[in-house]
Amino acid sequence: MASSKFPLAPPEHSRPHAPMGEGCFLGETERQQPLALKEALAKIKNWFRANSLWVMAYGTGCGSIELRPLTTARFDMERFGMAMRPTPRQSNVLIISGYLSVKSLKRVIRAYEQxxxxxxxxxxxxxxxxxxxxxxxxxxxxxxxxxxxxxLYIAGCMPRPEALLEGFGVLMEKIKAGEANGWNHYLEQMDWYKENQKKLITDWDLPDYNW
Amino acid sequence: MSFPLKLMWSVIGILVAIAYGLLISGIIRKVMARIQGRIGPPVYQGFIDLGKLLVLRTATHHGVMFYLAPIFRAAGGIGLYLLIPVVVGVPALENFSFTGDLLLVMYFMFFGSLGMALGAAESGHPHSSIGISRGLSQMTAFELPFALAVVALAASAGSFSISDIVMAQQGGILHWNLFTHPLAAIAAFLAFLGMNMYAPFNIVGAPQEIPAGPPTEFNSSFLSLMMAGRSIFAVAKMVLFMDLFLGGATNLLEVLVKTFLIYFWSVFVGAVFPRFRTEQSIRFFLGWPTVAGVAAVLLVMLNR
Structure with missing residues (x-):
């Protein structure tokens, strides 16, 4: 698909982010807490989130062959508290492993939103x-x-499991620092993402958002 | 001991039991990893997972029973724990055991699973329904040898009170029901494998088959409550088996050692066996474990 159909850069953040990158919209109760408390709580929450990453076991392309060795004795991602989960309801990380066909994109959107x-x-x-x-x-x-x-992008064709582990280390650091805010961007720029998705998926039969 | 004080001790007991259950789940993952030649997660990984599930922002639900299922599960675990005396003779650790508690315990063991079945069915996921039908059939099967073993012990001790059964085993290792009623012990410890749902009897969760089984649609805080409920349920089962077969305990250290040994019996079996199919599992429980259970009851009747 020629990408000239789309604006190349996603729009800038339209809203200022939460302090310390809590990484989400703050609720009403949290908005009223003092800043120092908010930051401390965000740090603790992000530490928990970073040290227990559950990965959606879903392979889209040939790259998923590099995901399997991560659960074996040689690479063992469970050392870092990571585990493969079979259902999107229980996962925190979605790995798009390699090429993504338009047909799978529909399923990816569905899984991601769930x-x-x-x-x-x-x-x-x-x-x-x-x-x-x-x-x-x-x-x-x-x-x-x-x-x-x-x-996070992990470049290579295909990246070795070592590169994946290195990438997950970077992701964990980003989460701890509150910088991994992609999902927040998705909520903020929902219209832009939906427009792009609908341009590509001609037989669109998904709801507006898959709860 | 006055009621409020007893209540306070029970609440502390529940919290300790949850922490112990989470720690055990971490140790199990570590042991499994070492058996497979991996390093494995830290032993406190269960606590991190619980904390993480609590601080996830979105919690989607599918209706009232879906909401209630983890609560039923936790209530089943807590209720079971509260009925079983942890250390007989120490009022603070006897919980709310009473004469005839064993009958209620037998019922409460399956309360959580039934609530879970209702809630998971409401999520509407096909894997949930498959998991539930498998779980309930397996439960019916392993309940039979377990009930026969319990009847044998109760008939031998002449009481349906767990405390009485513990008191009947005092006076040395050879007085334990494990050695005085070996057939009942065989029936119950084989049923215990099914209760804990490790391989070869992990047909309910069945990783790689029906990916997560009943909890497929459960997310964030629902899942965290289920984790806590499962921890306390595991601890309650271990304590029950310790009371029934290993002569109870006189102090908390003894409780730790005995429950650990009981639980890891099922973990070690699970580490080396592949999974049964559903009908194989049911046939297994209705075979030799049930025969052992019937023989145990007959032996007790003949010796009276």
Missing amino acids: MPSPKWVVGLGSCTINGGMYWDSYNTINRLDLYVPVD
């Missing part, structure tokens, strides 16, 4: 960045962040 926030998306491999070797394919997307907010 995940409880805060949630993070990791784009794995060059296919998610610029299309990679599928850049002129008729049925794969070229830029993932036009459709779902991506918090």
Whole structure:
């Protein structure tokens, strides 16, 4: 798909972010708390979130072959509290592993919106960045962040499991620092994302938001 | 001991039991990882998971029963724990055990699962329904040998009170029901494998098969309450088996050692066996464990 159909850069944040990057809209009760307390609470919450990442076990492309070794003795991602979950309701990280066909994009949107926030998306491999070797394919997307907010890209074709572990380390640091706010951006710029998604998915039969 | 004081001790007991259950879940993951040659998560990973599930922002639900299911599950665990004396003779740790508590315990063991079945069915996910039908059939199957073992012990002790059964086993290791009623012990400890739902009897959760089973649609805080409920339920079961077969305990250290051994019997079996199919699991429980249970009851009747 030629990406010239779309504006290349997502719009800027229309709203200021929460202090310390709590990474979400603050509720009414939290808005009234003093700033120092808010920051301290955000730090504690983000530490919990970062140290227990549950990964959605969903492979879209050939990159998912590099995800499997992470659960084995050689790489063992459970050391970092990460686990594979079979259902989007219980996952926090969605990994788009390699090329993403338009048909799978629909399922990805559905799975992504069903995940409880805060949630993070990791784009794995060059296919998610610029299309990679599928850049002129008729049925794969070229830029993932036009459709779902991506918090971290891991480049390579394919990145080795070591690179994935390194990437998850970076993601954990970003979450602890409150910088992984992609899901917040998705809520803020919902119209822009939906417009892009609908341009590509011609047989759109999803609800406006998949609760 | 006055009622408010007893209540306070019970609340403390419940909190300690939840913490112990979470710690055990971490140890299980560590043990499994070491068996598979991995390093594994830290032993306190259960606490981190619980904390993380509590601070997730979105919690989607699918109706009233869906809301109530984790509450039923936790209530089943807490109710079960409150009925079982942890250390007989120490009022603070006897909870609310009374004469005939064993009958109520037998009922309460399955209360949480039934509530869970109603709630998970409302989520409407096909994997939930499959998991529930499997779980309830397996439950019916392993309840039989367990009930027979309990009847044998109660008939032998002449009482349906857990405290009386513990008192009947005092006087040394060889007085434990594990050794005086070996057939009942075999029936009950095989049923225990089914209760804990580790392999080969993990047909309910069945990873890689019906991915998460009944809790498929449960998220964030619902899941955290279920985790807490499951922890306390596991602890209550361990304490019950300790009271019934390992002669109870005289202090908390003994409780720790005995319950740990009881629980890891099912974990170690689970670490080395593949999964049964549903009908294999049911046939297993209705086979030798039930025969052992019937034989245990007959032996007790003949010896009276």
